[in-house]
Amino acid sequence: MGGEFNVRRKPTAEPLIVLSYPDVYEIGISNPALQILYCHINDATPAAAERAYCPWPDMADLMRAQHVPLWTLETGRPVRDAALWGFTLPHETTYTNVLEMLHLAGVPLHAEERGEDDPVVLGGGPAMANPLPMRPFFDAFFIGEVEGRLDALVGAARAGTRAARLRALARVPGVWVPGEPLEKPVERQVFADFSDSSPVTRPLVPLLEAIHDRVVLEVARGCTAGCRFCQAGMWYRPVRERPVDAIVEAADEALRQTGCDEVSLMSLSSCDYSDIEEAVRRVGELRPGLRVSLPSLRVDSAAISLARMGSAQRGSVTLAPEAGRQPMRDAINKRVDDAMLTAAAAATFGGGFTGLKLYFMIGLPGEDDEDVRAIAAVTSAMRNVARSIAGGRARVSAAVSAFVPKAATPFQWERFAGEEEVTRRQRLLRDVWPRGVKLSMHDARAAVVEARLAVGGEELGALVEAAWRRGARFDGWSEHFSLERWELAAGDAGMSLQDGSESSASAAGAAATFSRPLPWERVIDPLLDTDFLAAERERSRSGVLTDDCRQGDCTACGVCRPGVKMDLAR
Amino acid sequence: MSWLVIRFERRGAARYLSHLDTARALQRTFARAGLQLALTEGMRPKPRFSLGLPLPVGVAGLDELAAAELAADQPGGSAEILARLAAAAPEGLLPLAVEVSGKRVRLEPLAADYECLVSVPAAELLTAAQEFAHADSALIERVSPKGRREVDLKRFVVGVDVAPADEGSVLRFTVRHRADGAARPDEVVRELLRRAECEEDVASLVTRVNVVYDGLPVGAYGRESERS
Numbered sequence: 001m002g003g004e005f006n007v008r009r010k011p012t013a014e015p016l017i018v019l020s021y022p023d024v025y026e027i028g029i030s031n032p033a034l035q036i037l038y039c040h041i042n043d044a045t046p047a048a049a050e051r052a053y054c055p056w057p058d059m060a061d062l063m064r065a066q067h068v069p070l071w072t073l074e075t076g077r078p079v080r081d082a083a084l085w086g087f088t089l090p091h092e093t094t095y096t097n098v099l100e101m102l103h104l105a106g107v108p109l110h111a112e113e114r115g116e117d118d119p120v121v122l123g124g125g126p127a128m129a130n131p132l133p134m135r136p137f138f139d140a141f142f143i144g145e146v147e148g149r150l151d152a153l154v155g156a157a158r159a160g161t162r163a164a165r166l167r168a169l170a171r172v173p174g175v176w177v178p179g180e181p182l183e184k185p186v187e188r189q190v191f192a193d194f195s196d197s198s199p200v201t202r203p204l205v206p207l208l209e210a211i212h213d214r215v216v217l218e219v220a221r222g223c224t225a226g227c228r229f230c231q232a233g234m235w236y237r238p239v240r241e242r243p244v245d246a247i248v249e250a251a252d253e254a255l256r257q258t259g260c261d262e263v264s265l266m267s268l269s270s271c272d273y274s275d276i277e278e279a280v281r282r283v284g285e286l287r288p289g290l291r292v293s294l295p296s297l298r299v300d301s302a303a304i305s306l307a308r309m310g311s312a313q314r315g316s317v318t319l320a321p322e323a324g325r326q327p328m329r330d331a332i333n334k335r336v337d338d339a340m341l342t343a344a345a346a347a348t349f350g351g352g353f354t355g356l357k358l359y360f361m362i363g364l365p366g367e368d369d370e371d372v373r374a375i376a377a378v379t380s381a382m383r384n385v386a387r388s389i390a391g392g393r394a395r396v397s398a399a400v401s402a403f404v405p406k407a408a409t410p411f412q413w414e415r416f417a418g419e420e421e422v423t424r425r426q427r428l429l430r431d432v433w434p435r436g437v438k439l440s441m442h443d444a445r446a447a448v449v450e451a452r453l454a455v456g457g458e459e460l461g462a463l464v465e466a467a468w469r470r471g472a473r474f475d476g477w478s479e480h481f482s483l484e485r486w487e488l489a490a491g492d493a494g495m496s497l498q499d500g501s502e503s504s505a506s507a508a509g510a511a512a513t514f515s516r517p518l519p520w521e522r523v524i525d526p527l528l529d530t531d532f533l534a535a536e537r538e539r540s541r542s543g544v545l546t547d548d549c550r551q552g553d554c555t556a557c558g559v560c561r562p563g564v565k566m567d568l569a570r
Numbered sequence: 571m572s573w574l575v576i577r578f579e580r581r582g583a584a585r586y587l588s589h590l591d592t593a594r595a596l597q598r599t600f601a602r603a604g605l606q607l608a609l610t611e612g613m614r615p616k617p618r619f620s621l622g623l624p625l626p627v628g629v630a631g632l633d634e635l636a637a638a639e640l641a642a643d644q645p646g647g648s649a650e651i652l653a654r655l656a657a658a659a660p661e662g663l664l665p666l667a668v669e670v671s672g673k674r675v676r677l678e679p680l681a682a683d684y685e686c687l688v689s690v691p692a693a694e695l696l697t698a699a700q701e702f703a704h705a706d707s708a709l710i711e712r713v714s715p716k717g718r719r720e721v722d723l724k725r726f727v728v729g730v731d732v733a734p735a736d737e738g739s740v741l742r743f744t745v746r747h748r749a750d751g752a753a754r755p756d757e758v759v760r761e762l763l764r765r766a767e768c769e770e771d772v773a774s775l776v777t778r779v780n781v782v783y784d785g786l787p788v789g790a791y792g793r794e795s796e797r798s
Contacts, residue, residue, distance in 0.1 A: 003583045003662045005595075005602065207587055207595045207660060259601025259658075 001025070002073035005205040006257060008038070011075050013048035015083035015157040017041055018072055018119065020052050022087055022097035023476065026208065028053040032216050032266065033088050033125060035203045036147065043202075045154045050074040050082075054097040055104065057473060057480070063104055070105040079105040080119060083165060084157040087138075088125035092453035093446055093476035095134060098123075099468040102137065109465065111139045111178070120157070120165045122175075128188075129235050130407035130520040131176075133453045133460035140169050140177045143524055144189030145221075145236070147197065149174055176523060185525035190559075194221050194240040195567045201253040205260070214262035214293065215254040219247055219279060223268035224566075225548045226333050226555065227322070228540050229364065231406035232268055234528055237559045239550060241569040244275035244282070251283045255290075262291040262315060270294045271306070272550065274570040291315040306347035316355030316395075317348045323364065324374025330543040331366055333536070338378070345382045349389040356386060356396045362425045363403040363417035363447075365540070372425045373432050375400065380434035397438035400429065402447040406454050408526040410536035412518065416451030418498070419444050419483070445483040446475060452497055457519035459495065466492040529558030573674050574638045574651065577667040580631040581777075584662025589624035595663055596621075596636060602658035605651065606641040622677035623747075623781050629684075629755060633780035637675045678784040679747045683729075684755045685740055687775045690768050692739035695732045698766035699741070703730050710761055712754075723761055726753040730762070 019037055021028030028034065034051070041049035050072035055063060063070070070079045079085060085107070087098055099109055107121065108114050114121075123134060124142040131141045146153070149172050156168035170177045174189035191197070199217045222239040223232070251263050263283050270276055271294065284292045293315035306317065321341055323329045329336060348356050360375045379398050386394035402422045405414045417425075422444040433439055453460055466489035467475075474480035483497075490497045521530070532555070539546060549555050550568070560566070580592065587595065597617050600607050609615035618639035625631045644651055652668040659665055688695070702708060708723040729744040741762060745753050755776050763772055 001583050001586060003660055005598065005660045007661070205598065207584065207662075208591055209594065256604070257602070259598040261601070 001208060004029070004207060005259075006202050007074060007204060008042035008049070009074050010042060010048035013046060015047050015154075016072075016077070016081060017047050017049045017154070017157055018052055018079050018082040018085045019049050020054075020079075020085065020087045020101060022054050022089065022094040022101060024056055024474070025053040026206075029204060029206045030216075031088065031090075032200070032218065035200045035216075037086070037088075037150065038204065039200050039202065040147070040150055041154060045151060047154045047157065048074075050077070052079050052101065052105075054101050054474070060100060060104055060473075070101060080107055080117070082119040084122060084153070085119040086122045086124065089123050089127035089131070089134065090125055091127060091476075092133070092450045093481070095453065095464045096468040096472040096475055098134065098137060099465065100473045103468075110136050112136075114139065114162070116162050118162070120162060120169065122153075122169070126232065126235065129231055129524065129526060130454065130456075132458040132520055132523070133456055133464055135178045135458045136461040136465070138178070139166060140175050142172075142189070143174050143176060143186050145191040145194075146174070146189065147191040148193065149189060182523065185521065185523055187525045188235070188527050190238070190527070190564045191221070192240075192563055192565075192567075195242055195569070197242075198246065199242065199250045199254075201250050202257040203254065205258045213260060214264050214291075215251065215258055215260045216264045216266050217247055217250055217254065218242070218267060219265045219270060219276075220267040220273045220569075222566075223272065224550055224555075224557075225269060225272070225335075226536070226546045228331075228333050228410040228536055229322075229361065229403055229406070231409050234409050234533075235526060236268065237527070237557065238564060238566040239272075240567040241274055243569050244279050247279050248282045248286070252286050255287060261287070261289065262293060264293045264295060266295055272548075274568050294318070306344065306351045306353070315353060316357060317353045318357040318359065319344055319348075320359035321378060322359065322361045323367075323371060324360070324376075324378050325371050327543055328364060328367060328371045330545060331540045332364060333540065333546055335545055335548075338381070341378060342381065342385055345385040346389060349386050349394055354390065354393055354395060356382065356394070358382060358396070358398040360398060360400045361403050362400055362429070363422050365403075365411065365414045367417075367425075369425070369428060372428050376429055376432040376434060379437055383434055383437050396436075397440070399440045399442075400426070401442040402444055404447055404451045404454055407518070407520050408524075408528060408533070410533045410540060412455060412533065413537060416447065419448045422447060443478050443481065446478070446481050448483060448497055449475065449481075449486050455518070462493040463490055463495060466490070527559045527561075527564070529556070532557045572640050572643045573671040574640065574648075575669050575671060575675050575677075576636045576638065576655070576665055578631075578634050578636065578659075579664045579666060580625055580634060580662065581664075582630075582662040584660070585625075585628055585630040588627055589621065592625060592663070593619065593621055593636075595660060599655055599659045599663065599665075600638065603651075603654035605644065605654060608639040608641045620677070622783060623679040623682060625778060626754060626756065626776075628776065630775075630777040632777060634778070635677055635781065635783065637677055639674070677786075679781050680784050681744055681746050681782040682752075683742070683744050683779045683781075684758075685742050685777050685779050686755070686759050687735060687738060688741055688759070688763070689738040689773045690763070690766065692732050692734040694768065695739055695741065695762060695766050698762050699730045699732045701765060702727075702762060708761060710757055712757070721751075721753070721757070723753050723758060726751070727758055730758075 019034050021031045021034050038049045041047050052070055052072055102109050107118050120139045122140050123138040128143045152172045159165045159168045169175050170180055176186040220241040222236040224239055227233055280292050284290055295318050322334055362372055383396045386396050404416055405411050426441050467486050470485050470489050472485050546555055547553055597619055607617035607619055620637050622635035648668040648670045655665040709720050712719055712721045726746050727743055731742050733740045743758055759774055
């Protein structure tokens with residue numbers, strides 16, 4: 001709908017850059033990456049950044065029936081008029097929405113079919129660890145964090161012709177133009193000046209109710225705890241923190257600009273942030289009754305920090321124990337034990353927080369049924385701690401996801417457990433689940449598709465297209481996702497949904513033959529050494545822990561180099 | 571504690587907001603203006619803020635009222651409050667006037683005037699409008715989450731007239747708000763189009779031109795006098 005608080009309108013500015021999150025408005029409007037790009041391009045460059053999200057199916061169908069092409073929210077211009085159209089790709093279940101949006105905009109799906117009047121379509125975001133399945137549909141990809149190269153990208157978008165824009169883009173470090181010969185894999189870009197940069201203080205605030213109605217401040221980027229399944233932890237290294245003064249100042253300004261009554265101090269692991277206690281205290285004091293939330297915390301650091309935060313907190317805390325028993329935790333390199341979990345839960349409620357969210361994962365390599373049941377036991381223990389401290393006011397909930405192997409992680413060579421097995425373990429868990437704790441679970445059928453796309457090669461573009469042609473969209477929404485449709489699409493594309501095809505990573509087998517590169521390794525350099533990832537996989541099998549280089553020794557992961565290093569606030 | 575009445579407009583894309591989203595957006599406007607709303611007492615404090623009459627989704631409003639209570643008096647009075655609200659408001663929700671009152675204001679709607687642009691020539695609608703005006707009753711079916719029931723539009727709708735406009739006509743009518751309810755503007759438009767035997771998918775754009783509140787004098791809060 002547009003018309004948000006803090007919307008930017010530059011109808012005569014050139015070039016026009018359209019930014020898209022491939023999901024419905026209510027989800028996309030809260031995406032922090034788009035907020036960063038939108039604000040910078042509009043406020044600090046001569047270009048205009050306007051937005052388009054994926055219309056809900058009923059709207060999309062009406063648009064097609066009435067021949068109304070996808071338009072931008074700011075000025076209602078056709079998205080096709082843009083010089084550059086940037087998508088942030090968060091995860092595999094949004095891929096069909098990208099095709100949906102391209103089609104609604106009247107832009108040819110295949111990059112090679114686009115002409116002078118079509119925008120250059122650029123992809124970026126977390127899925128860039130393996131962008132291959134989307135290769136046919138994008139003119140270019142940006143690999144890694146874009147802030148340091150944004151001005152160069154905007155400059156490239158100003159070039160007069162489409163070919164000139166693409167040529168200029170190809171010269172920007174971090175850009176991969178499929179089809180252009182590569183001397184070496186494209187290096188993941190790291191925003192080295194993160195610590196000196198300011199968070200977004202004048203974000204878009206929707207008029208409609210969005211999923212999150214709070215100020216989001218990125219206090220740090222990157223995480224070196226080294227959980228072996230975690231793509232974000234591997235992909236966003238090294239750790240860089242913002243100084244606490246900058247955070248407090250930004251919070252004050254953002255509250256003024258948004259009228260929100262909650263601040264979320266965001267990072268991959270906020271209790272690892274050096275000055276978290278001071279940040280929570282000082283931000284909380286900015287307004288009467290202000291809520292401060294801390295999204296996904298690591299249990300070991302949380303236990304210590306939360307206890308020191310004082311009793312005036314509100315909002316919720318999220319902890320990610322992931323596994324129910326110690327051997328499994330060791331295998332995934334989670335350095336926590338049950339005592340720490342209990343302490344963290346106690347510290348949460350003792351610190352005055354009113355809600356505790358727990359993240360778990362099933363289907364991990366080496367997991368057995370006892371591990372799965374232990375998740376319920378751990379949750380039950382957390383609930384008891386919550387009740388003993390906060391009584392009826394305590395809210396505990398849990399989300400259990402299904403492990404999907406991801407590129408650029410030590411587990412990239414592992415297998416997805418399969419729909420049947422994941423469903424069986426989910427049922428097992430439900431049977432022993434404690435009462436009074438909300439449980440939400442990952443759709444096992446959607447996980448089949450995610451797993452196929454996450455570690456597959458460029459031949460999967462045909463699968464994504466076939467699925468979309470059969471009507472797949474909003475695959476992240478259970479009301480729209482259909483595994484049958486994807487299975488038929490796989491038939492159309494002449495492939496199988498289960499891994500086992502030539503390009504699949506796990507076809508490399510359990511034997512430690514890492515000599516054959518994984519499909520994306522020819523194109524993407526995550527900055528991590530493959531030897532490090534392989535060694536981590538070995539250590540997971542023997543249950544050996546690896547240190548966090550923030551506190552411990554360097555683990556020689558390969559990321560740090562001239563211009564790329566850890567940058568802590570203290 | 572100071573009670574305020576705010577007169578505002580809702581137009582443009584903002585006409586598609588729900589009543590709750592409109593209320594939320596206006597409350598957020600207060601927050602962005604640095605004006606703290608007083609809160610209700612009790613388990614879940616809510617801001618002391620209410621809209622005089624909900625605006626249906628899709629309906630623009632030229633003369634809407636909201637009542638609010640501030641947590642503290644504002645130096646600078648109503649002029650200052652209006653300036654700050656106007657600066658903090660999103661496009662499409664425009665504060666027009668603010669009046670500070672010594673006591674709590676209750677907004678009780680009595681009637682609302684509507685104008686609807688339809689893409690149908692006036693001549694086609696005129697007969698239907700006249701028939702409607704002279705009819706003893708006009709029953710329609712109202713479907714709601716509570717179920718289906720019959721509603722007699724004639725109980726609630728007066729002053730129907732049609733005039734030509736660019737690309738169609740302007741339909742005007744007034745809805746009376748009574749103890750047993752009111753008519754929804756889309757119900758009135760749909761019924762008149764049905765009587766004129768128009769096609770199903772006629773484009774129509776409804777604007778609420780003003781609202782008459784019990785006990786509030788005509789011309790209060792800078793409003794022009796209503797049509798009688």
